[in-house]
Amino acid sequence: MLEKINSPQDLKQLPVTDLPALSNEVRQYIIDTLADHPGHLASSLGTVELTVALHYVFNTPDDKLIWDVGHQAYGHKILTGRRSQFSSIRTYGGLSGFPKMSESEYDAFGTGHSSTSISAALGMAMASKLQGDTTRQHIAVIGDGSMTGGEAFEALNNAGVSKSNVLVVLNDNGISIDKSVGGLSRYLVKIEASRRYNNIKNRIWERSGGDRRNTRSKNFFQRSLASVRSLLVPKSANLFEAFGFRYFGPIDGHDVENLVEVLSKLKEIKGPKLLHIVTKKGKGLKEAEKNPITYHAPGKFDAETGERITGSADGKPLRYQDVFGKTIVELAEKNPAIVGITPAMPTGCSLNIMMEQMPDRAFDVGIAEQHAVTFAAGLAAQGMVPFCNIYSSFMQRAYDQVVHDVALQALPVVICLDRAGLVGDDGSTHHGVFDLACLRPIPNLTICAPMDEHELRDMMFTAQLPGKGAVVIRYPRGASVHPDWQSEMKELPVGKGRILQEKEGSATAILSLGHIGNSALAAAEILRDEHKKEVDIYDMRFLKPLDYELIDHVVAHHSHIITLEDGVKSGGFGSAVLQYIEENHSEKNVKVTILGIPDRFIPHGSIQQLQKECGIDIPAIVASALD
Numbered sequence: 001m002l003e004k005i006n007s008p009q010d011l012k013q014l015p016v017t018d019l020p021a022l023s024n025e026v027r028q029y030i031i032d033t034l035a036d037h038p039g040h041l042a043s044s045l046g047t048v049e050l051t052v053a054l055h056y057v058f059n060t061p062d063d064k065l066i067w068d069v070g071h072q073a074y075g076h077k078i079l080t081g082r083r084s085q086f087s088s089i090r091t092y093g094g095l096s097g098f099p100k101m102s103e104s105e106y107d108a109f110g111t112g113h114s115s116t117s118i119s120a121a122l123g124m125a126m127a128s129k130l131q132g133d134t135t136r137q138h139i140a141v142i143g144d145g146s147m148t149g150g151e152a153f154e155a156l157n158n159a160g161v162s163k164s165n166v167l168v169v170l171n172d173n174g175i176s177i178d179k180s181v182g183g184l185s186r187y188l189v190k191i192e193a194s195r196r197y198n199n200i201k202n203r204i205w206e207r208s209g210g211d212r213r214n215t216r217s218k219n220f221f222q223r224s225l226a227s228v229r230s231l232l233v234p235k236s237a238n239l240f241e242a243f244g245f246r247y248f249g250p251i252d253g254h255d256v257e258n259l260v261e262v263l264s265k266l267k268e269i270k271g272p273k274l275l276h277i278v279t280k281k282g283k284g285l286k287e288a289e290k291n292p293i294t295y296h297a298p299g300k301f302d303a304e305t306g307e308r309i310t311g312s313a314d315g316k317p318l319r320y321q322d323v324f325g326k327t328i329v330e331l332a333e334k335n336p337a338i339v340g341i342t343p344a345m346p347t348g349c350s351l352n353i354m355m356e357q358m359p360d361r362a363f364d365v366g367i368a369e370q371h372a373v374t375f376a377a378g379l380a381a382q383g384m385v386p387f388c389n390i391y392s393s394f395m396q397r398a399y400d401q402v403v404h405d406v407a408l409q410a411l412p413v414v415i416c417l418d419r420a421g422l423v424g425d426d427g428s429t430h431h432g433v434f435d436l437a438c439l440r441p442i443p444n445l446t447i448c449a450p451m452d453e454h455e456l457r458d459m460m461f462t463a464q465l466p467g468k469g470a471v472v473i474r475y476p477r478g479a480s481v482h483p484d485w486q487s488e489m490k491e492l493p494v495g496k497g498r499i500l501q502e503k504e505g506s507a508t509a510i511l512s513l514g515h516i517g518n519s520a521l522a523a524a525e526i527l528r529d530e531h532k533k534e535v536d537i538y539d540m541r542f543l544k545p546l547d548y549e550l551i552d553h554v555v556a557h558h559s560h561i562i563t564l565e566d567g568v569k570s571g572g573f574g575s576a577v578l579q580y581i582e583e584n585h586s587e588k589n590v591k592v593t594i595l596g597i598p599d600r601f602i603p604h605g606s607i608q609q610l611q612k613e614c615g616i617d618i619p620a621i622v623a624s625a626l627d
Contacts, residue, residue: 001025007081008055008106019056019256023049026075027284029083034074035303037087038425039097042282042295044074046173046253047141050277051075053259054139054169057267063137064108064124068117068146070098071296072171080106090425092605098429112429113394114367115149117142118168122155125164137267138165144172145344148366159272160244167266168245168274171253173281173292240274249276254283293347317480320515321418323453324475325350327460327489328387329357335464337385341365343372349389349418369394373401373413380411385464388413392420392432392474399438406470407444413470414463420449420474421516421566422597422611427604433597435474436513436543437571446471446494447544449514453480454487455541461489468494476515476566478607495545500537508535508625509554512564513543513573516616520564523621535625543573548584551577555585562593562624566616569596593624 001018002025005011014022027048034041052075054065060080067073077095078086082104088094099107109120117140125138146152147170159166240247246269251262259277266273281296282288287306288295295301300309318326332338332354340362346352355362365372369390376386390398395417406413420432439447446469450456456475463471497511500521510520517539527533538554540547554561561581563574574594581592595616602610611617 002029002078002083005079006083008060008079011052011055011079014056016056016257016260019049019052019260023052023256024284026052026078029078029086030074031285032303033087033089035301037089037091038297038299039074039089040071040297041285041301042288042292042298043071043143045283045285045288046279046281047072047171048075048283049254049256049259050141050169050171050279051079053256053263054141055079056260057263058137058139061105061108063139064121065106066109066117066120066124066138066140067099067111068140068142068152069114070111072141072143073099073111076106077104080104090427090604092603092609094604096427096604097425098427110429112427113397114146115142115152117146118152118155118159118166121166121168122159122162122164125159125166126162129164134165136165137167139167139169141169141171144170144174145367148344148368150368150370156240156243156245163271165270166272168272170249170274170276171279172250172276173279240276245272245274247274247276249274250278251276253277253279315483317483318453318485319350319478320453320456320475320480321348321350321477322353323456323480323485324389324416324418324460325353326486327457329354331460331464331489332358332361335385337383338464339363339379339384339386341372341376341379341386341388343367343369343390343394345389345391345418348391349416351389369398370401373398373415374405376413376415377401377405377409377411380406380413381409386413387416387460387464389416389418391430392417392435393423393430395432395435396438402439402445403442407442410444410469412468414460415470415472416460417472417474419477421476421514422602422607422614423477424607424610425604428601431597431602432474433567433602435472436565436567436573437575439472440544440571440576444470445544446542447474448472448542449474451512451515451517451539451541452482453485454482455492455539456480457485457487457489458492462492462494465491474514481515481518492541495542495547497538497540497542497547497550499550500539502536503534506534506536507558508533508560508562509538509558510535510562510564510621510625511538511540511551511554511577513540514566516564516566519611519616519618520621523618523625526618526622527625531622531626533625540573543576546576546580548580551580552584555581555588555590559589560591560593560625560627562595562621564616564621565596566611567596568599569594570599572596593627595620595624 001022030044085095090097098112101107101110121138121140128136238247281292285306298308328340340351340354342349342351343365344367346355346364372388376388379386417435423430448459450459459473512520520537524535524537563577565573574596578592597614
């Protein structure tokens with residue numbers, strides 16, 4: 001059947017009884033494709049039946065369907081005319097791994113960060129209302145993990161009183177990327193356990209005339225519900241109804257025929273509604289069901305057995321995130337004030353290592369970056385040394401907290417920005433390229449970036465020492481440099497770079513910040529061997545404070561300076577160097593070339609492909625030195 005489905009209009013031609021078989025085909029197509037073309041597997045397997053039912057019932061793309069985050073939207077892409085392109089997902093020039101408005105009219109809103117779907121759906125619903133369209137439906141599909149994000153609650157609070165035609169589908173599987181944490185997760189379990197209350201509530205609703213009831217019957221209905229709730233669930237008043245939503249569920253999210261029936265009824269009910277479905281992340285692939293965290297994005301695997309296909313890591317450098325995870329434990333064993341914090345990414349940033357060994361000193365706060373930073377500030381205000389680990393692109397969500405709660409109060413919070421720079425196939429929503437330019441203007445911050453894992457360990461060691469204040473350490477996704485990662489840690493002089501190589505008479509200098517400095521060394525070797533040209537290489541280490549003495553030295557001995565960074569050129573490291581030279585060495589005839597991310601959003605692809613597109617790969621460095 002799937003080969004004949006090129007749009008939701010084709011889907012609607014099927015009888016409802018065929019939808020379970022079609023769902024199985026969609027699920028198998030996702031498994032077969034992602035086995036060789038890695039992507040976000042488990043989330044999309046869990047939403048197959050929901051996807052089929054939504055497109056079967058609603059009139060997409062006129063009805064607006066917004067997928068929160070987008071990890072769960074692969075079936076959506078397959079059913080909306082992109083089946084033949086699906087194997088290109090997350091590859092350079094291929095389909096995005098997330099919904100993207102420019103990719104398809106069926107992608108009503110671009111997503112990639114969490115907790116945005118309800119806000120977007122409400123905005124669209126309000127626009128439809130203002131434009132006189134009273135029939136268009138607006139559906140937000142949000143996972144239980146994303147529902148922990150503050151923006152989701154802000155949107156619920158607003159939508160509940162707006163009377164707008166919004167349907168929120170809460171996909172409850174107990175897992176975001178790691179296991180869901182916090183009070184909301186426990187609350188949803190309580191709701192699932194109170195099916196008796198929900199069944200009685202729905203029967204009372206229907207018998208009282210549903211949305212057709214008058215004011216008197218409405219009041220009677222509310223009083224009846226209160227009585228039933230007090231008898232059956234005395235300690236669990238429905239949170240969503242308190243916000244002003246009509247609550248339905250929980251129902252089985254893998255029963256596609258029942259989903260179609262329920263959604264068809266909800267389509268006729270005006271105002272804000274919430275449907276609570278219960279699903280299994282990784283549904284249909286045994287290994288993914290057993291290990292949904294590992295199989296969130298498992299890489300290549302055997303489509304039949306589910307067994308992951310991985311290369312040996314023996315003798316290879318450790319990933320930066322694993323160096324962080326092991327090093328914070330090492331430091332915490334010696335410094336009892338150290339604690340670790342992450343917003344819902346313990347496995348991704350490797351804080352899970354500390355959570356296993358020191359469970360009382362490592363905190364997963366859920367998808368709540370703002371809370372994570374201010375929570376860290378509160379800990380620091382009471383004498384603790386918090387290491388708050390957040391992906392660089394997600395730190396954008398906590399900018400005010402960094403300014404107001406950490407820097408303004410000069411609190412010693414260590415902010416570790418994982419996935420800094422270009423991240424590859426996750427694409428424009430996840431590239432961590434704005435952090436340097438965003439954070440550089442903020443007073444009371446030390447900002448540094450390690451060139452290898454030894455420097456990362458030294459920076460972490462230095463940051464936890466007394467008197468260092470607020471420190472930001474940024475490092476990239478993926479492998480570090482040296483197989484012997486466990487170097488002896490030492491204190492670094494704050495704001496001081498280092499000379500990597502310097503030859504007398506060299507006219508060109510390369511100043512780099514962070515891991516990309518290894519590309520500068522590789523370019524220098526090519527220049528020496530193939531072009532008989534020497535260049536001097538400097539690892540600046542710190543964006544703030546900048547090593548002005550080292551820049552003075554470089555300006556005095558070179559006529560051409562190249563700055564190299566994996567952040568945006570506008571306002572970043574190169575801009576800082578150029579500003580200093582212009583203000584202090586304007587009399588010098590020095591040419592400065594800034595290599596960095598250009599002023600546009602960078603698509604998805606391999607790191608090598610994207611560095612080439614941005615002009616920061618090794619050949620681009622060589623060409624700049626020869627210019």
